[in-house]
Structures are given as structure tokens and as C-alpha cells.
Amino acid sequence: MVNADDLLLEQWRSLLDHRILDLRVMGMERLATTWALFQALLVEAMPFLLIGVALSSLARWISPGGQWVRDLPAHPLLGPLSGAALGFALPACECGNVPMARHLLVKGAPIATALGFLFAAPVLNPIVLASTWAAFPDQPWLLAARPLGAVLIAVALATLLRLLPDSQLLQPALLEERRLSQPLGELTLLERRSGLIGAPVSAAASAVVRSGRRPPLGQVLSHGGTEFLELALLLVMGCAIAALVQTLVPRQWLIAVGGAPTLSILSLMLLSLVVSVCSSVDAFLALGFAAQVTPGAVLAFLLLGPVMDLKLVGLFSILLRPRAILLTAGAASLVVLLIGQWVNLILL
Amino acid sequence: MGQPDPALSSRPQRSQTLRRLAPGPLKALALGLWGIALLQSYLSERLDLLLRAVFHPLVWASGLLLLVLAAVELSGRWRDGSRTSGRWTSLLSIGAALAVLALPPRPSFAYLAANRQANLLEEPGLSFVLPPAQRSLTDWVRLLRSEPDPRLYAGDPVRISGFVLPIEGEEPHLARLLVRCCLVDAVPVGLPVRWPPDQPRPRTDQWLRLEGVMVTETIGGRQRSAVKASRVVPIPRPRQPLEP
Numbered sequence: 001m002v003n004a005d006d007l008l009l010e011q012w013r014s015l016l017d018h019r020i021l022d023l024r025v026m027g028m029e030r031l032a033t034t035w036a037l038f039q040a041l042l043v044e045a046m047p048f049l050l051i052g053v054a055l056s057s058l059a060r061w062i063s064p065g066g067q068w069v070r071d072l073p074a075h076p077l078l079g080p081l082s083g084a085a086l087g088f089a090l091p092a093c094e095c096g097n098v099p100m101a102r103h104l105l106v107k108g109a110p111i112a113t114a115l116g117f118l119f120a121a122p123v124l125n126p127i128v129l130a131s132t133w134a135a136f137p138d139q140p141w142l143l144a145a146r147p148l149g150a151v152l153i154a155v156a157l158a159t160l161l162r163l164l165p166d167s168q169l170l171q172p173a174l175l176e177e178r179r180l181s182q183p184l185g186e187l188t189l190l191e192r193r194s195g196l197i198g199a200p201v202s203a204a205a206s207a208v209v210r211s212g213r214r215p216p217l218g219q220v221l222s223h224g225g226t227e228f229l230e231l232a233l234l235l236v237m238g239c240a241i242a243a244l245v246q247t248l249v250p251r252q253w254l255i256a257v258g259g260a261p262t263l264s265i266l267s268l269m270l271l272s273l274v275v276s277v278c279s280s281v282d283a284f285l286a287l288g289f290a291a292q293v294t295p296g297a298v299l300a301f302l303l304l305g306p307v308m309d310l311k312l313v314g315l316f317s318i319l320l321r322p323r324a325i326l327l328t329a330g331a332a333s334l335v336v337l338l339i340g341q342w343v344n345l346i347l348l
Numbered sequence: 349m350g351q352p353d354p355a356l357s358s359r360p361q362r363s364q365t366l367r368r369l370a371p372g373p374l375k376a377l378a379l380g381l382w383g384i385a386l387l388q389s390y391l392s393e394r395l396d397l398l399l400r401a402v403f404h405p406l407v408w409a410s411g412l413l414l415l416v417l418a419a420v421e422l423s424g425r426w427r428d429g430s431r432t433s434g435r436w437t438s439l440l441s442i443g444a445a446l447a448v449l450a451l452p453p454r455p456s457f458a459y460l461a462a463n464r465q466a467n468l469l470e471e472p473g474l475s476f477v478l479p480p481a482q483r484s485l486t487d488w489v490r491l492l493r494s495e496p497d498p499r500l501y502a503g504d505p506v507r508i509s510g511f512v513l514p515i516e517g518e519e520p521h522l523a524r525l526l527v528r529c530c531l532v533d534a535v536p537v538g539l540p541v542r543w544p545p546d547q548p549r550p551r552t553d554q555w556l557r558l559e560g561v562m563v564t565e566t567i568g569g570r571q572r573s574a575v576k577a578s579r580v581v582p583i584p585r586p587r588q589p590l591e592p
Contacts (some may be wrong), residue, residue, distance in 0.1 A: 033456050037532055043389060044532075226419065228417070285528055
């Protein structure tokens with residue numbers, strides 16, 4: 001026992017020695033490369049974020065009252081499933097998904113349904129499935145396993161997160177806006193007070209929400225602009241963290257353990273958290289190391305990235321409270337690890 | 349209710365100046381600057397360093413759309429009444445966009461490559477083999493991976509270009525970066541080079557064009573192909589340095 005602990009400690013010490021030394025001599029090259037990686041991530045993700053904002057604005061313009069959103073099933077299983085199926089109608093990758101999920105929640109969609117959409121739609125959409133097929137035309141099992149796994153994760157996460165009370169799950173600002181679109185009868189007196197009087201959300205807005213009148217296009221665009229700026233800032237933070245981690249941690253560490261079943265899954269899960277590329281292109285990235293790692297590891301990479309990565313943590317913070325984000329990360333990793341193990345058991 | 353905003357009451361002086369900046373124009377400026385940053389990175393060919401060409405239209409279209417949003421905001425006719433947009437959000441966005449505009453990406457390819465494992469991406473399009481003198485560095489590496497016997501290529505003429513990648517315990521290689529999506533997923537491919545003895549050692553990250561012949565060399569008891577360079581010419585970084 002002592003040996004194992006000592007070994008671990010020794011490894012960490014040597015690791016720290018190297019890293020700290022490297023940090024001190026964080027030379028110009030490293031700094032310049034980190035900046036370039038940051039820009040690459042940002043420039044790649046920003047159009048997708050804008051597509052997501054455009055889709056949620058469009059939904060707001062077409063159906064200002066958002067009645068259809070409240071009619072989505074609230075059933076614990078059917079809810080997440082129908083949310084996941086919405087991905088086919090709203091093709092966006094994971095960054096574009098966040099504004100749309102926010103729109104659903106604000107308009108009063110059942111929470112499990114909105115969460116199902118948030119977690120599964122980045123995979124269950126035509127663009128992502130097409131790119132997965134383009135990257136792995138000779139692996140039909142992957143084309144079935146990726147969407148199936150995504151649905152499984154979404155249902156598991158939605159079920160788990162529903163155990164938290166709303167106030168611990170959703171950001172307070174989002175919760176307040178959400179209350180505006182719920183019928184008064186469904187709220188307790190306490191909620192009415194905090195939702196309608198204390199909040200800076202204007203009475204005009206609630207009037208629009210209630211009347212269901214179509215707002216002028218310019219107003220929808222202006223709202224979209226606000227939403228974009230808020231999310232862009234979070235995206236900047238996420239990309240900065242992801243770029244820093246990528247230059248500080250050598251890539252070899254992450255995929256050096258390709259052959260071992262469990263380790264290869266864990267290392268590719270870690271890689272998907274760090275790399276933070278959009279779900280619409282991650283299949284091509286996975287192709288790069290598919291030959292060296294176990295099939296379960298490739299699937300784990302393709303499943304975890306769309307649900308959780310460093311870049312997303314910032315974006316999620318506009319929807320979920322920190323505790324819920326941590327819970328999401330932990331639970332998603334566990335489910336993905338189990339799926340990966342199971343696939344390796346069958347295919348190896 | 350008239351509750352004082354805690355952010356305003358705690359820092360009275362600074363927020364006074366901040367309050368004078370109207371939120372509308374600030375927001376328009378932030379949106380416009382992001383739009384300009386995206387358009388500029390397309391026009392100045394920075395994008396060639398960051399993203400594969402397939403994704404470029406997405407970037408400039410987004411830039412244009414953001415400019416439209418900025419114009420809508422500037423016209424001031426459609427204030428967004430439903431959400432309070434913070435001045436800080438706009439100010440921080442303006443700062444970030446200005447930084448992106450002012451500081452162009454200058455990645456060190458050698459540094460990036462040293463941090464990555466050299467995986468070769470299969471290119472389904474490559475079904476025939478070009479004559480030796482027309483093969484690019486990437487073509488050569490792909491060929492050597494699929495048919496590694498070095499004796500097949502000994503004496504073949506080589507004309508390739510790439511950047512200088514230092515390798516631990518060896519002479520520097522000449523390398524290229526392969527990219528599927530953006531710089532983040534770049535993987536290096538390289539060829540060992542026997543540099544001309546009468547010339548100074550090449551500088552890391554320098555782009556070079558090499559002419560020479562393929563030779564076989566033995567490293568650690570294993571034979572491999574290497575390029576014996578007869579002519580080394582420094583070149584500027586190519587317009588599209590990332591290869592699919």
C-alpha cells in the first residue's frame with residue numbers, strides 16, 4: 001500500500017517540477033501559440049454560437065408567446081426524449097444549443113424536456129450525424145451507438161438533475177424570466193412577489209409575453225444582440241481556459257495509453273474535455289487517433305465532448321448553477337465511462 | 349421597489365462615469381467590433397492560420413450579421429426592453445474584441461508540433477502516387493507510412509517545403525501541420541533530413557524549400573528513409589500553411 005502511495009506522490013512531484021519550471025519560462029513561443037489556439041477556438045465556435053442565437057430569435061419571432069414550448073411533454077422519460085428529438089428540427093452544435101435551451105426554459109418548457117434538448121441535441125442533429133458518417137463510413141455500429149448513447153446520457157442527466165430543486169438547478173435570473181411566462185395560478189404568492197415586482201425585468205416584457213403579439217423584427221434582433229454578447233463573453237473565457245490547458249499539458253499524456261481498455265477510455269474522455277471542438281467536427285478529430293485506441297474510447301470521446309467540455313462550462317453558467325454544472329460533469333463522465341466499457345467488452 | 353443596485357452604491361465614482369456611457373451605443377460598439385474582428389481575420393488571411401478553408405464562409409457571414417446587429421442597435425429604434433444588458437458585458441466584449449483585432453495570431457508551429465503526437469490522418473482521396481519530384485512533404489510521409497521499405501525510394505529526387513521542427517537527439521526534421529478543423533487539432537508530420545554540412549543549422553520554425561534525394565539511414569538498428577538535402581532555400585510562410 002505504502003509503495004503505491006509513494007509512487008503516486010513521486011509521480012506528482014516530478015510532474016509538478018516539470019510543469020512549474022515550464023510555467024516560469026513561459027516563453028514567447030508558448031504565449032504566442034496559446035493566443036493562436038485561443039483565436040482558433042473562438043473563431044471556430046463564434047459562428048455556431050451566432051447560429052444558435054439566430055435560431056432562438058427566430059423561435060421568439062415566430063411564436064412570441066411560446067405556447068408550443070409549454071405544450072411539450074413533462075413526462076420524466078418522454079420529456080427528455082422529445083427534447084432530444086428537437087435536435088433534428090434545430091440543427092446546431094453544442095454552443096448554439098445553449099441559447100436555444102435558454103429560450104425553451106424562459107418560455108416555460110418542462111425542465112426535463114429542456115435538459116434533454118440541451119444534452120442530446122448536439123449529437124442528434126442532421127449535421128453532426130452526417131459528419132460522423134463521413135468520418136467513419138466503415139464503422140456502422142458507431143453511427144448507431146453515438147445517437148443512442150447521447151439519448152441515454154441525456155435521459156440519465158435530466159432524471160438526475162430533476163432531483164435538485166429549481167432554485168438550486170437554474171440561475172436566478174433565468175428562473176425569474178421563466179416565472180413570467182408561467183400562468184399566475186401555478187405560482188405561490190412568494191414566487192409571484194419575487195418574480196413580478198422585485199425584478200428589473202420590465203412590465204412591458206411581461207405584457208409581450210402574455211399577449212403573444214409578434215414583436216417587431218428590430219426588437220427581436222436587438223434581443224438577439226444582447227444574448228450574443230452575454231454568451232460571447234462566456235465563450236471567450238471558456239476558449240481561454242481550453243487554450244491554456246492545451247499548451248500546458250502535452251498531448252502525449254492524453255493519448256499515450258491507447259491500448260489499455262479502461263485507461264484509453266479515460267484518456268480520451270479527458271482529451272474531449274480539454275480540446276473543446278464543436279460536435280459538428282469532432283468526428284474528424286476522432287478519426288485521427290481511431291486506429292491507436294480502443295473502439296470504446298472513440299465512442300467515449302464522441303459522447304462526452306458534446307455534453308461537457310472546458311469551453312462549455314462558461315456557456316452553461318448562463319443556465320445552470322455551479323453545483324448543477326459539477327453534477328452534470330460528474331454524472332456524464334460516469335455514464336460515458338460505463339458505455340465505453342460496455343462497448344469494449346462487446347467489440348474487443 | 350427602488351432598491352439600490354449594489355454594484356452602483358459600492359463604487360459610486362467609477363459607476364458615475366460608467367453610467368454616462370449609454371448602454372445602446374456601447375452594445376452597438378461591442379457587436380460591431382466582434383463583426384469587424386471576424387471580417388478582418390478573413391480579409392487579412394489570418395484565418396488561413398487558424399481554420400480550414402471549408403469553414404471560412406461561416407466566419408465572414410457571421411461577421412456581416414454582427415455588423416447588421418450593430419446597425420440595428422445604433423439606429424436606436426428598437427431598444428431591447430425585455431432584458432437589461434449590462435454595460436460591463438459590453439465593455440468586456442469591446443476589450444476582448446480589440447485584443448483579437450490588435451494581436452494577430454503568431455503560433456510557433458514547432459512548439460505546437462512538439463506538444464502533439466504525430467498521427468497520420470488517412471486521406472481517402474489519395475489513390476494514386478505522383479512522380480517523386482512532384483510529391484509534397486505530406487505525400488511523402490503518407491507514402492512512407494503505407495509502404496515503409498526505404499530501399500524502394502533510395503535515389504528518388506525530392507522537392508519539398510515545410511518548417512523546421514527540432515527533434516530530441518536528432519537533426520531537425522522538416523515538417524508540416526495537418527488539420528481537420530482548426531489549429532487546435534493540428535498534428536505534425538515530418539521527414540528526417542541530412543542537412544548540408546557547409547551551411548548553418550536551420551532555425552526552428554523557419555520555413556524552407558529543400559531539394560535533394562532520398563537516402564536510407566540506420567537509426568537505432570532500423571533502416572528508414574531520409575532526405576539528403578543539396579539545396580536549402582528559406583521561403584516565407586505559405587499562404588495556407590495548414591494541410592488537410
